[in-house]
Amino acid sequence: MSGETSAQEKNFRNGLIAALSNREQVPTLEDVEALAKQMAPFFNYAGDLQDVVNEALTSVVTKMSAGVSLVDPNTTHDDQWVRKREDIKWVHSNAYEGFLQQDGWADPMVQSLSDVTGKILALLQNPQEEGSWDRRGLVIGHVQSGKTANYTGLIAKAADAGYKFIIVIAGIHNNLRKQTQERIDEAFIGRSSDPADRKNIGVGLNPGYPHPATLTTVDGDFNKNTAEKSGWKINDFSKPIILIIKKNVTTLTALYKWLRELNATGDGLISDVPMLMIDDEADNASVNTNKEDVNPTRTNAEIRNILNLFAKSCYVGYTATPFANIFIDPDAYDEKVREELFPRDFIYCLDAPNTYFGAEKVFLNDATSDTIVETITDCEDLLPFSHRREDSVSDLPPSLYRALNQFLIARAIRNLRGQRKKHCSMMVNVSRFVPIQKAVRDLISLRERKIREAVKANYMMPETTSSSNVYMQQLKAAYDEEFFSVGCSWEQVKAELNGVFENLHLYVINSKSEDDLNFGKYEKEGVGLTAIAIGGLSLSRGLTIEGLTISYMYRNTKMYDTLMQMGRWFGYRPNFEDLCRVYLSQDSINWYAHIARSSGELMEQIYRMRQLKKSPKDFGLYVMKHPDSLLITARNKMRSGTEVTFEQSxxxxxxxxxxxxxxxxxxxxxxxxxxxxxxxxxxxxxxxxxxxxxxxxxxxxxxxxxxxxxxxxxxxxxxxxxxxxxxxxxxxxxxxxxxxxxxxxxxxxxxxxxxxxxxxxxxxxxxxxxxxxxxxxxxxxxxxxxxxxxxxxxxxxxxxxxxxxxxxxxxxxxxxxxxxxxxxxxxxxxxxxxxxxxxxxxxxxxxxxxxxxxxxxxxxTITVVANKVWITQNTGSPEEEGGEGDEWDD
Structure with a gap:
């Protein structure tokens, strides 16, 4: 489909959503279908109505509450400063909200996001405030629930209010930094940062939009060369400046040097520039590896150095893991770090919208989890939890082949539902070693080719003929076992199967891979990518896998933060939630359910502490003494000593x-x-x-x-x-x-x-x-x-x-x-x-x-002494954390 036709569909969908948003009562499916038929001629839209109708209905029924904040009750901070300032012109913020509407967000959701980001902005300092000040806060969201949309909205409002220098620290991986840069380019900068294609995009398509400046690009992080070549000072710009960087010692050091040498005054401070730092995946600051560039102590020292250069600074961490190490890992930070990065001023818990496909639905709700979750029982002989990078992989477990068959059937059903132009993905995460990932890719590729050939030869054949082919038998078995009740007959699915392979591609995603899982490229062409992504750590944190439908993960860890971040399957699944399947070991299923309950109770604890007028420090102490905190803290001590002592409540x-x-x-x-x-x-x-x-x-x-x-x-x-x-x-x-x-x-x-x-x-x-x-x-x-x-x-x-x-x-x-x-x-x-x-x-x-x-x-509290046997038993194998000589995929 051409880009012009895709734009026509988008305009029709947005017009339909706008019309529905104005209704007082929530529309039914029949209401939306009737209105769509009436409006289609006015938009010259003659395509398939089904998916447009479903998208519009999902958009207008999606609701999000305001969330809840925990603020230091003894603060002198004026949280009404935004309301009092009548001089603010919401240029960037209004453009961003218009961009979201163009992207299919209904008016109530756009307004909800605006209200929430306005509340968080009020918890920051007024950038016009004289003198020196700093604020430290944390925003807790849900995995894949829209944290990026939230902090982008906060950035836009902060820029309008007068924050002139903005840093977004986008995790520790290149692909996540690039993904974040692309999103900020579109939603805030308004111009592509690709040096080969500097065109206006997103919010920048608005006439007269005041494009903020950036010193990073989709291909280039901030580095020593960038700094030396620029020779710029912050005050050379009349516009806000934004940098999207990795949480990386080298990058942070280069940025600190540029700021100090070219921008600091005689007293060593940058005194006239209000600065906002957004730390995405804030809990990942203390990941415990022996890679020098992600050393937790040095990384956080550099973050602190940058913050301390500014007389006026705000630091806001974003995380989806409430047991984040920023609270509870005493080995990762010295006291000064803990004091300076701890969210002493506020914690804000975001609410997940009602259409969010999250841990409650996947693991706690028996009615849905029994359908969604599949138990892996056949991996140990072929892809065991504990393996080495030089191990050979002779074949894949039958459950992985079954998951592949389900993925192909699910793609066919999504096509039949009018979602041909939507991305559809499968994730395979079974090893952190690059050679193993490549071997898995090769075996999946071989099986995919055999299935493709079988489908091509049989999809138009009568069932008596096609059913004699072993691969067609397996595809039909996947349909009969999982998808027979989703509204499509086997005859319809079989006829659609050949089209499934048209845009199907396999990717190995790691720091050494040349594969580029670029959903945006296909979107520009109006094509729905069918992707099978094989990887390890790069798939485990931050990276959004569009249209993720089938997930297969066999990893040996019980760490709260590691497990939750591996949960790429959480998110939004409009009109294909019933097709999603998640393959896990029984241990992982048990632990995900445990984490979901514990995380939910922590959110309730924040609400309870707010009622009691407690402070973020009180919540930090609560988390530090919570028994489940041991499961994070202990991992850093597994290689030294046989006993660990904790204060626990x-x-x-x-x-x-x-x-x-x-x-x-x-x-x-x-x-x-x-x-x-x-x-x-x-x-x-x-x-x-x-x-x-x-x-x-x-x-x-x-x-x-x-x-x-x-x-x-x-x-x-x-x-x-x-x-x-x-x-x-x-x-x-x-x-x-x-x-x-x-x-x-x-x-x-x-x-x-x-x-x-x-x-x-x-x-x-x-x-x-x-x-x-x-x-x-x-x-x-x-x-x-x-x-x-x-x-x-x-x-x-x-x-x-x-x-x-x-x-x-x-x-x-x-x-x-x-x-x-x-x-x-x-x-x-x-x-x-x-x-x-x-x-x-x-x-x-x-x-x-x-x-x-x-x-x-x-x-x-009581004193708990945990020995190494207990720690290993309760935190899983240390292999997930890496040891001397380990080769990581990232």
Whole structure:
């Protein structure tokens, strides 16, 4: 399709969105279809209406709440300065918002973004403020949810308000820096920074647009030569200046030298230039490698040096990982670094729009996750977690070939839905080593060629003929197993398959690759690229893979930040969300679910701290002492010493024994222990709930005795000891707790006195070999169990808190267990009897428990000593972090 036809479709779509945005009520699909038929002749549009209609409907139903901020309550900062300044002309900001509308954003979403970026701007300093000042803040978003759109909006507003020098630090990889430069070129600079094609683009197409200056290009980072050749000073420009650079020691050093030598005055300061620094992927400042150019201490020293050159500076970090190392990695920074980069002035949590395809939908919502997530069980013999760069790859696991078949079918279905001009991608992330990535590419390429030949020979043939071909059989199996209910028949899909290969290309994405995954090039030609991207670290952080539909990742890490950033599949999937599949190991599935729950609880904690008028420093201390912070901090200590000591708090946490023993002797003892305590009512008062009994006001001593005698699986033994110690530590403040004996109506068993009814649970793949059962998604209790035994008033309070939080910061509005936990305000022990569904090797019931700790605890912490065995077990293999002599793909 020509670029002219593509522009015609874009104009029609934007006109349709504009017309729909003015309606008071949310339109139905039928409303949009009817309006599209009426409007198409006025735009001379004769193409396929289906995808235009779906895009327009998605755009107008997308909503985003304002988010929530945590601001130092003792500050003297005037957050009304933007409103008070009547001199601001929003030239760059208005142009950016118009650009978003041209790109298909509905008016309400553009306004929401403008409101949020306006709130963040107000948290910065007024650039007209006299004297010296600095502000430090952090914006927490979601992976692939639009952080770039947010900070671009902030940059545009800051430039209009008078920030004259703007630095965007765009991660540590070249491809991410280039991607960010291209976006800023289009949305803020308004001119391509490609030296071979300096034409006006994006916002620059507006007549009279005042193009900001830049010293970086799509191909060139800021470097010593750039600085020496320019000879420019910041004040040589009347316009704002923006640089998009890597988080790289050499780059930062060159920039610092240029700023100091050509711009600083006699006192060593740049006193008359308000500066804004945006640190994208802020948590990646402390990635622990032995590559000199990404040394965390030196990198952050250079960032601090640049900030300290300016008498007027603002630093705003952007991250999608709430457990970012900026809070909790004591080895990566000295105290001065922590003080200067810590977001002491504000933290702003962005809300994810309602159409965001995020962790909740992929991992926590059983109705959707069971369809989206596929478990990899066949990789170890061919592409094991632990491998070396010189290992040979003889073949690929069947699950990867199955994922490839699903990708081809999904592309065909998307074409049938009118998405031929939309990009459609598959991601394969199985190794950090370049030679292994190339070997995987070669094997996928070989299989893709065989499938292509089979399709070409058979797609027009009757089914009796085509079904005799083994590759056509596999494609039909992929359709029958995954996509039979998506609205397209096999006959339609088969007829469409040949067109799938027209623009299909394979890419190896790493720092040494010459492959250029350039979606923009195809967009200019009005072509939808079908891309299979094979890589490692370059695919794991920041890089946007357009139209990502099938993801296959087999990597061995349990690090929060590493895992979340590997989640390229999060984002927006308009009209193809039902086709998306994510292939992961069972360990990764469990840990993603765990991270999603923990991250959600951290967001709730920020909301709660705002209500209590706490500061960002309070939140930083909370995160530093959170038990899950150990999983980040410990990785830097794995190669030195055998024991690590941490101060830890379990305030507001739920800790569950999700790895359970299936040893019959162990479980008989545990059920006997439950019976013993049950007979005496756990030394409390027994009452009924809708799902079993609750023992109220149980002395903490009884809880401790029960836990001490309860035998857990070896993998959970230290966790149990930590829980008991913390329970004891808070016993003065919380001398009593509750015990839930969860026994659901209709459950199996429970016929004998003092016996719980069993909860049936699925047994996932990749189970421990040492007489254990690792529960799916690291979860024992069902959602809402913590509401059992609460009064109607407490439940209503939890619902009201959840609704209030949703109104301010987004979310479903349904109370989570954390909301119920806040209402109980005492320790809660939950006791379970579980039975495996359809697994003969786990035939007998299994006893386990979880313990929920109240918020508060008067800041109580306990000292935890973790040995190297425990650290390795709980953080995964150290291979993800690299060691001496490792060769990384980036």
């Amino acid at each position: 379990l305030a507001g946490c739920l800790r569950e024994a999700y790895t359970v023993s299936i040893d019959d002797t162990v479980n008989k003892k545990n059920f006997a222990l439950i019976e013993e305590f049950w007979k005496r009512g756990f030394d409390g008062t027994l009452e009924n709930t809708r799902k079993g009994l609750i023992a109220r006001d149980v002395p903490v001593k009884a809880l401790e005795d029960f836990l001490l005698h309860f035998e857990t699986h070896d993998q959970w033994q230290q966790e149990k000891e930590i829980a008991i110690e913390y329970l004891h530590a808070i016993s003065r403040q919380y001398p009593h707790g509750d015990v839930l004996l969860i026994s659901p109506t209709g459950g199996e068993g429970g016929d004998q006195p003092y016996r719980l009814k069993h909860q049936l649970r699925k047994v996932g793949n990749g189970q421990p070999k040492d007489r254990g059962w690792h529960l799916n998604k690291d979860r024992v209790a069902s959602r809402g169990d913590e509401s059992l035994g609460l009064t109607e008033g407490q439940v209503e309070n939890a619902r009201a808190a959840a609704a209030d939080q949703a109104a301010r910061a987004g979310g479903s509005g349904e109370p989570s267990d954390a909301h119920f936990r806040a209402e109980r305000n005492k320790p809660l022990l939950m006791v379970h009897s579980l039975k495996a569904r359809d697994r003969q090797e786990i035939s007998d019931p299994v006893a386990t428990f979880g313990i929920s700790f109240p918020y508060g605890g008067d800041g109580t």
